[in-house]
Amino acid sequence: MHRNMGWKNMLFKRAVQVFFFGVVFFIVFSHYLGRQGIDIGWPSHVSLHALCPFGAVETAGRLVLEGRFIPKIHESNLWLFAGVALTTLLIGPVFCGYLCPLGSVQEWVGRLGKRVLGKRFNGFAGQRLDRILGYLRYGMLVLIIVQTTRAISLVFSRFDPYYALFHFWMGDVFLTALLVLATVLLLSLFVERPWCRWFCPFGALLGVLQMFSPWKISRHGDACISCTLCTKACPMGIAVHRLSRIRNTRCNRCGSCVDACPREGALHLSLPRNGRLPLRRWVTVLVLVSVMGATVLGAQSAGLFRTSNRAVIARGKLSIQEIEGMMSLGEIASGLGMEVTQVRGLLNLPSGVPGSTRLIDLEDIDETLTVNTIKDLLSDRVATN
């Protein structure tokens, strides 16, 4: 009965992983189509950098010191990070176990490794070496924050396997990132989730946050028969059978240990003391999706989920003083509640000037049309009209 549930849970997990992998791929592919001139709406205009929760961590140093973002990072990154952090504080880093596509791919490659190597899979790095390598994640985290703040640039993207995974086919990924990705995938044939275990800076941070989450995997000594199947199943190499409550910073609540356990009730994702409020697999995913969804949609509806430097201008809500040189004629017209033809008329521009023309480029048509003179002209003429 319990074994059957484990199989179902595993299938459910794979389905969730494939779904989120598909979502990220859809965003990247839409963006690619957008670059080719095929606009399919919002995803075509958003860079993957702006949708990465780790971007908020990369920009943290500069945000604290200067109150500014690193180029390519925006408010959207902060909201996504808030969603992931909230979920982690509540039920642990389920983001790593279910949503992170790089984690999923490593797991899928690992299945191949398990088939080929059998019991030797995961046995190459001894426990001591594995533990020591695990500390590299914290070094990576500090190194990336410090270097990103110093360089005011996303230095991590030069060797980021996650970015490489979704962009290698476009030919715009640096060789270092491709080599890191290839090495990680190769390592995945021998060890479960090597990037997550030893290198992932985001996992390191979430690992620290998860220490505060009330829901943790608990082992109930009375029901446990110490068969060690849980420890063998743990992709992060945690000795589950020796612990009563899993506080290890590597635990990503994937539930593999629970699935492997032959005794019902011996392992649970639950609150402390007597396994109160155990959470089923679908509930953890529901919490993840709900918290992330509520954070993103809430920010979006409040107009705070910005994915670029340029403000989204609501129709009729722009004042003359807010006009900026990088805005287009179309944006100005919409912001002022007018038609492009009207704005063209007010500025005495030829009818052939497209609405996508930026204000700073108008001086190439008429050298007197600088942003300041445009503001003066518009304020005079809007007032007289």
Next chain:
Amino acid sequence: MMRKSLTILVVTALALVVGGSLAMACEFQFELMSPDGSVQRIMPNREVDLELGKSYTLEVRFTPDHRRCDIPPEATLYLLQDEKWKSTKDYLPLGLLSMGEWTVSQEEREGSWEQELRFSALKEGDWALEIVRECPKGGYDEFLQFQVR
């Protein structure tokens, strides 16, 4: 044998990651040469003092942060007081004397570009020179802050 291979793979990954990070590639790097010939590296959003009436050379180095960049270096915009910085605009507080062509950088690794801009500090005050690259991959938009005294 397997353990040795694994160690080699881990060390390779580590070397790539740490080495890549230590390269600390800035997308844009700015150096300011003062009239006395001294050169200082300047960072966006940090104030730099200029002397009124003196001429300076700003060297801009651009290193794309991904391969196959569709947007050429020439598409980089310099905006002062929200309009294009041009040598014909003598009313701007920082008078542009000359703007050199973008050339492939000799010092940096392949793929970096350089441009030299000469300008004079014409008016007292705090002035922000905006450097913009519009790009579907996120682009760049930073300010160099100059204090003319």
